[in-house]
Amino acid sequence: MAQDPPGGRLSPPKWLTAGMRPQPAAVPWAAVARASVALAAPLAVGLAAGRPAYGALASMGALSAVIGDTADAYRMRVFNIAVPQLFGAAGITLGALVFGRDWTAVAVLTLVALVSGMISSIGSVASVSGLLLLLNAVVAAGLPMPHPWWKAPLLLLAGGAVVLLLTLFAWPLRGGVPERAAVADTYRTVAAFVRAAGTPEHDERRLAVTRSLNSSYDLLLAHRTRRHGRSPGLARLIARLNALIPVVEAASAAKLRPTDRLGPLPEAYRAAVLTLADAVERGRPAASGRDPAAFLDLPVPTGPSERALDQALRYAAAVDAEPGSSGTAVPDRLGRPAAPGERVRRAARAALLSGASWRYGLRLALCIGLAQALVSVLPVPRSYWVALTVTFVLKPDFGSVFSRAVLRAFGTALGLLIAVPVLAEVPRGWWDVPTVAVLAALIPAFSAKGYAFQTAAVTPVILLLSDLLNHQGFGLVLPRLYDSLIGCAIALLAGYLCWPESWHTRIGDRLADAVADASAYVALAFAGAPGRDRPSRPRRRRRLYRDLSAVRSEFQRALTEPPPTGTRAAAWWPLVIAVERVVEATTATRVRVEHGVPAPAPRDVAAIAADLAALAEALRTGTPLPAPSEEVPAASADDVLAPLRREVRAACAIASPVLG
Known part of the structure; x- marks a missing residue:
């Protein structure tokens, strides 16, 4: 007779439940406050003006901007919020034009899905832009929008502008701080790597260094490209980041030291990197005298690895002490990025000529077409939620399609548990403002925990804002659960099982x-x-x-x-x-x-x-x-x-x- 596994009970496989466990992450309190104000304020203005539907649309635009605000540097945040909002406005315009036209809506949304899927493969900003293009087109095709046609996109952009303004309030005081913090964090990650050289933690720390370097280079080089040149402060940060590469290489070589004879690396090496990290974060050199390496206090090298580390740290200290560096004296170890026009041309070629781009676009178009056709044919109330679920599940950079479908269903169920008492007990009107403020605050806090938890936080907000547009109240809850399950099934069958990529x-x-x-x-x-x-x-x-x-x-x-x-x-x-x-x-x-x-x-x-x-x-x-x-x-x-x-x-x- 078969026996139960250890513990005396059957448990689901790890590949099924991996995303259902919350990830350890700190609560981004600034983002929490920003989301609460950005979604509640437009709704309050709409209620005060006697146009709650207008307020709901502006809050939906703010919701899209809150979800897309994932960058650190302020210039990148402007780009990451503004560009997707323009695509979202185009999407809501297209959707509103085909509202109530069943088979025309099926054809238009299928074409929008193809375009959305193809541009989503270009990069992170294009991915969010493609998501909002399709998402808003689906919503506008399923819900009545105010007339004339330009009001809905204008209100959506106004909501996104609220998030953008709240984001930019601190720019004059904190300009450059996120970039310096990112590079300083990379220095501290390298310091931990130096300390772990030749220990069992070496490989784990090396991976952390790779992730941190990737993140910092992405931040600085994207920033530099958008500046169409190099500012002195940005060039100095790039120079300091470049100066870390020899330190990383020397720490890798230190793994080969005979630690049984020489012992671990002296603590002075790690301390020197941490001192440089503090200097980067302050924006001031670590050394105050003429000798930039005076603060290092390094031991006499005893082998090739230590000689390499000693030389690398002295080089990093010299870069740190260089006043007003324009970056010209420091070799750019990743080369110069392409000009903005060239980047756009490359992205367009990648979207139009890539087989993977076409496959994903066709897959998304097939699923959206099936979802819209199903909603048009079945004798049930029209619902945009089926296609909305397909859009989120087939998002290309969220992970496995299968796991996203499972997590979407799980997150929607959690979100509906939150939405049930809200829709059943909270009267429509001014009570919606504090309710949206509280629910919106959960979105950044839950998003850091994983996709399922982000879905759980977003679901009640979208339901509440949707209710202000179609006034179905508690009747929204069960249909949305059924719609989510149908959307997940379409994504699994037509978007996963029918595309058996090797x-x-x-x-x-x-x-x-x-x-x-x-x-x-x-x-x-x-x-x-x-x-x-x-x-x-x-x-x-x-x-x-x-x-x-x-x-x-x-x-x-x-x-x-x-x-x-x-x-x-x-x-x-x-x-x-x-x-x-x-x-x-x-x-x-x-x-x-x-x-x-x-x-x-x-x-x-x-x-x-x-x-x-x-x-x-x-x-x-x-x-x-x-x-x-x-x-x-x-x-x-x-x-x-x-x-x-x-x-x-x-x-x-x-x-x-x-x-x-």
Whole structure:
């Protein structure tokens, strides 16, 4: 007889329940206050003017802006709020024009869904813009909007403008603070990485450094592009961030130190990085005298790793002390970003020519078309909530479609539990203002906990604002639950099961590309004489780590899908970690060569690069891994490539059983 699992009871699989556990995150109190005021104020103005429906529409515009306000830097927040609002206004205009025209609405919303899906694949701002374009078109096609046609988009934009104004109030006082805070946080993350060198925490801290560097570079380089040049303050921050790269590389090399003989790295190295972090956050140099490295108080280096770390920290201190830096004296380790016009052209080409963009657009269009056709045919009250659910579930950057459908249903049920007493007991009128203020405050607080909890917070707000437009009261609750379940079912059937994309194509090919890039990086890392570092080397390394971070995120999404995709992703997950370790071992070995260890023979480097290239080809074709290019040489004290060779062999050993 079958026995229960440990604990004496059956439990659902982890891939099903992973998103139902709240994530540990601090409550963003400023965002909570901003959301409360931004959604309640337009509603209060509408009630005072005797036009509650106008107030509800403005509050819906504010809701869209609150959800889209995810950036840190003020200039980026303006861009992230304003651009999606314009798309949202276009969407509500299109939807209002086809209200009450069943099959015309089906055709128009299907076309809007295709456009929305295609532009959503360009980037984060385009993704939110595509979401609001479709979302507002669906709402306006299902609810009566005020006449003439321009009132609804104007009210929507007015609500978004309220959020924008509240966001910008602190800009004169805090301009540049978010950027400095982001770079300072990266310095502190690197300090923890330095302390963890050679310990069991090393890999975990390395991942944290990668995430923090990605975030800071995204913030600063996007900011620089929108400024059409470099301001002195921004250039100084970029220079300070660039100066961290040698510190990270040296900390990677410190992993190879014989800690049993030398012990852990001296605390002075970590303390020096923390001092620089405080200086970045204050916006003032750490050293006050002529010697920029006087405050470092570093010990005498005892090996190549410590020499590299000592040199990197002195370089970072020199950059920190450089007065009025324009950034010209500091090499830009990621290269210069493309001009805004070129970025737009690239984005347009990516949307129009990418097969993935067309597939997602067609998938979303099919699901929206089915949802609207179903609502038009079935003898039930018209409902925009079915298509609305499909829109949220198929959002491209929210994660797995399957898990989003489950979490959407779960979050909607939670949200309806909140909405039931509100719609049943709170009388319509001025009581709606404090009610919306309280419910709106929950949106930023719950959004930080996960997608299901964001859905639970947004659901009662949308229901309450919708009730001000169609006056159905408590009768909204159960229909919205049924509509959500129908929308989730459409997304699962037409948007997930009917598109059996090969796991190997979606994830395996991306991993194969990353391994091929690692092979090229190995060859590049040891090209040229020591002491003559090529500018392309650090750029290749940062790009490779960014690509691996994207692959890791894709795998983590796949792990939340049901078998066989989730099972396959779990089987390949160790290889993702192994490839990251190969890249770090390459960097660490190069750093040691730069600081006194004899350079490896080109033949040995070529053999390692060939093994990685063979692994990439096997991953891409799904064929068995060929035999290694050479036998592993006997370990010796002067074999500088031994750590790298060991990581490559480990990666091949992980891949061989799965490839068969």
